[in-house]
Amino acid sequence: MALKTEPFVLNIGPVHPSTHGVFRMRAILDGEVIVDMEPIFGYLHRGIEKLAEERTYTGVIPLTDRLDYLAAMSNNLAYVLAVEKLAGIPVPERAEYLRVIMAELQRIASHLIAVGAFLNDCGAFFTPFLYMFREREKIVDLFEMVSGQRLLYNYMRVGGLSQDIPNEFLPALDKFVRQMPGFIDEYDQLLAKNEILLARSKGVGILPRELAINISASGPVLRASGVKWDIRKVDPYSIYDRFEFDIPTGSAGDCYDRYRVRVEEMRQSLRIIKQAMGQLPPGEVKSQVPHLLHPPVGEAYGHIEAPKGELGFYLVSDNSIAPYRCHIRAPSLMNLTALREMMIGWKIADAIIIFGSIDITMGEVDR
Amino acid sequence: MTVALSGREIASKLEQQFPGSIVESNENSLVVKSESLPELASLLKIAPDLDFDYLTAITAVDYYDYFEAVYQLTSIKHNHSLVVKTRCYGRDNPTLPSVVSLWRGADFQEREIYDLMGIRFDGHPNMKPIILWEGFQGHPLRKDYL
Numbered sequence: 001m002a003l004k005t006e007p008f009v010l011n012i013g014p015v016h017p018s019t020h021g022v023f024r025m026r027a028i029l030d031g032e033v034i035v036d037m038e039p040i041f042g043y044l045h046r047g048i049e050k051l052a053e054e055r056t057y058t059g060v061i062p063l064t065d066r067l068d069y070l071a072a073m074s075n076n077l078a079y080v081l082a083v084e085k086l087a088g089i090p091v092p093e094r095a096e097y098l099r100v101i102m103a104e105l106q107r108i109a110s111h112l113i114a115v116g117a118f119l120n121d122c123g124a125f126f127t128p129f130l131y132m133f134r135e136r137e138k139i140v141d142l143f144e145m146v147s148g149q150r151l152l153y154n155y156m157r158v159g160g161l162s163q164d165i166p167n168e169f170l171p172a173l174d175k176f177v178r179q180m181p182g183f184i185d186e187y188d189q190l191l192a193k194n195e196i197l198l199a200r201s202k203g204v205g206i207l208p209r210e211l212a213i214n215i216s217a218s219g220p221v222l223r224a225s226g227v228k229w230d231i232r233k234v235d236p237y238s239i240y241d242r243f244e245f246d247i248p249t250g251s252a253g254d255c256y257d258r259y260r261v262r263v264e265e266m267r268q269s270l271r272i273i274k275q276a277m278g279q280l281p282p283g284e285v286k287s288q289v290p291h292l293l294h295p296p297v298g299e300a301y302g303h304i305e306a307p308k309g310e311l312g313f314y315l316v317s318d319n320s321i322a323p324y325r326c327h328i329r330a331p332s333l334m335n336l337t338a339l340r341e342m343m344i345g346w347k348i349a350d351a352i353i354i355f356g357s358i359d360i361t362m363g364e365v366d367r
Numbered sequence: 368m369t370v371a372l373s374g375r376e377i378a379s380k381l382e383q384q385f386p387g388s389i390v391e392s393n394e395n396s397l398v399v400k401s402e403s404l405p406e407l408a409s410l411l412k413i414a415p416d417l418d419f420d421y422l423t424a425i426t427a428v429d430y431y432d433y434f435e436a437v438y439q440l441t442s443i444k445h446n447h448s449l450v451v452k453t454r455c456y457g458r459d460n461p462t463l464p465s466v467v468s469l470w471r472g473a474d475f476q477e478r479e480i481y482d483l484m485g486i487r488f489d490g491h492p493n494m495k496p497i498i499l500w501e502g503f504q505g506h507p508l509r510k511d512y513l
Contacts, residue, residue, distance in 0.1 A: 041498070042496075042497060049508060050507050213420050213421055214470060214471045215471045215472045216422050216424075216470065216471075216472025227443065235369035235446075236368065301450075312423065312424055312439075314424065314437065316428055324428075325428045325429075327424070329423065329424035329426075329439075334475070334476075338471070366498060
């Protein structure tokens with residue numbers, strides 16, 4: 001006699017350690033297996049796009065810090081690039097190099113959290129996470145030296161940077177760049193071929209190449225599905241065309257590939273930082289910019305390869321001191337589009353890993 | 368370097384296939400009639416020399432007289448991009464055709480525009496608020512919302 005069963009609705013989140021913020025998954029379960037899932041978000045909506053319309057162009061920079069709060073430097077960079085494109089403002093060479101150094105350090109810091117949290121979700125409870133926080137701490141110390149802040153840096157300005165780096169920055173950065181490859185090797189020794197990790201993440205949560213492109217995925221999620229697409233290479237902004245680096249890609253598009261792509265990207269970022277340190281010129285870090293910007297009437301879309309994917313700002317100017325419209329193209333939001341398909345058919349424990357492997361920040365999804 | 372295609376050139380190409388579908392065009396972008404958007408979008412996606420398989424972003428801007436939806440399209444194969452715009456008039460129930468059937472990436476973004484700007488997308492499979500809570504009155508990104 002067949003046992004009569006019925007589907008069961010389980011709310012995972014909004015407040016749950018594995019949802020990396022206030023995110024809710026309304027999962028419909030058949031036993032332990034997910035048969036349907038609806039992502040529900042918006043709990044962290046602060047109306048940043050609307051707030052930006054009430055502030056001067058420089059006044060928006062601190063708001064951008066609060067988008068992806070694990071990668072505030074990258075958000076600053078994307079925004080100031082869009083404003084510079086809109087108003088046609090030049091940037092001094094030294095500032096360009098420092099921007100690249102900061103953006104790549106930020107990528108390493110963000111990937112450390114992404115990988116650490118992913119391993120946490122896999123069940124390696126907090127040991128790898130704290131190893132990675134040890135290294136992230138060194139990056140945060142470097143950012144504290146230059147900006148005085150440890151999370152929301154507000155460091156970049158339209159036309160350059162808020163201030164030059166202090167004398168002790170470069171020796172400390174040099175020490176970090178020499179130490180870090182050893183730490184990455186240490187993680188790989190512990191984890192890359194770990195049988196439990198392989199069993200949990202290989203072939204799990206596959207995002208096929210065609211679907212990844214169709215849902216506008218970007219960053220490591222897109223590259224893990226085998227698409228060689230990195231804004232730093234395909235549409236070089238700032239001075240990225242002067243550096244040599246590779247774009248790591250995956251082939252299967254599963255959780256393991258997304259994890260590997262992030263680890264390899266950290267190595268590539270270190271390569272870029274080393275080259276930028278060697279070429280860093282002396283000089284000014286900010287060009288002459290009026291206190292109140294009045295960009296000409298028009299629009300501009302500036303985008304960068306942020307740690308989580310393509311971060312873009314679409315700005316419309318009406319020649320006043322505030323943006324007429326400021327739209328933020330957030331990578332985390334788009335990367336979530338296929339979450340339902342990736343999860344269906346997997347068990348709850350796998351769904352947590354799949355979600356963790358996408359690496360989202362709710363500040364950016366909800367804005 | 369991603370090549371930004373000239374809106375004017377693409378507009379003249381599209382105009383040959385679908386006469387009367389283009390409102391205006393300049394070097395940076397082209398504005399199409401909203402009722403022609405589905406055919407034009409599928410042509411932009413399918414035509415082998417254009418091949419816009421990647422929808423980078425959609426947004427909407429409130430210009431008081433009309434709402435303007437802005438589509439940033441990219442081709443991964445050819446590494447070129449294009450900005451397509453379309454307009455809808457009236458503030459009570461502005462409607463535009465949805466492009467979710469072509470680019471799934473539009474799913475959350477169209478819902479967000481519906482939520483914050485109040486533009487309804489016809490043909491979207493799940494047109495309901497995404498960010499604000501159920502029963503929220505008004506559309507905060509409109510210029511007359513204070």
